[in-house]
Amino acid sequence: MTNATNYTAVYESPVGLIGIVSDENYLYKTTFLAIQDYSGEKKAPTNTIAHSTCQQLDTYFKGNLTQFDLPLHIDGTNFRKKIWQIMLDIPYGQTKSYGQIAKEINSSPRAVGAACGHNHLPVIIPCHRIIGSQGLGGFAHFVEGKAINMKHWLLKHEGALAKEDAIQQSLFD
Numbered sequence: 001m002t003n004a005t006n007y008t009a010v011y012e013s014p015v016g017l018i019g020i021v022s023d024e025n026y027l028y029k030t031t032f033l034a035i036q037d038y039s040g041e042k043k044a045p046t047n048t049i050a051h052s053t054c055q056q057l058d059t060y061f062k063g064n065l066t067q068f069d070l071p072l073h074i075d076g077t078n079f080r081k082k083i084w085q086i087m088l089d090i091p092y093g094q095t096k097s098y099g100q101i102a103k104e105i106n107s108s109p110r111a112v113g114a115a116c117g118h119n120h121l122p123v124i125i126p127c128h129r130i131i132g133s134q135g136l137g138g139f140a141h142f143v144e145g146k147a148i149n150m151k152h153w154l155l156k157h158e159g160a161l162a163k164e165d166a167i168q169q170s171l172f173d
Contacts, residue, residue: 008049096130
């Protein structure tokens with residue numbers, strides 16, 4: 001079970017609580033706590049990076065921020081880092097498919113999906129902008145439930161889903 005003492009902030013977003021792990025120099029991790037075994041509540045930021053992260057998340061969720069400007073500590077294999085950089089390069093309100101990215105880097109869609117699932121900074125590194133060729137695809141190693149509802153919400157929030165697309169009934173409506 002995860003508790004708030006592991007986080008430098010727990011931010012309340014429209015899609016649920018987001019755990020933030022940072023120090024005075026870097027943002028290390030953001031976690032959607034609604035898909036974790038989390039028993040805590042909102043927690044005020046305990047350092048300047050956590051505070052900046054919360055401020056930028058506020059601005060993003062109000063629809064007034066399209067790209068985050070935070071010092072990120074990105075730890076992963078070279079392949080994952082390549083995929084995460086591609087995610088960062090996808091403009092707000094746009095998407096790419098796993099297959100498109102796989103073709104760009106001469107890899108497989110499954111490998112791209114696995115790298116997306118290992119993203120430790122969701123929303124900040126916008127893995128939600130990577131979709132399947134036949135639908136949304138997965139999110140945080142899930143293919144249904146709360147995680148997919150979050151991905152759908154984020155894409156709709158950014159205007160990446162057509163207005164005529166119906167939102168599935170979710171916890172966030």
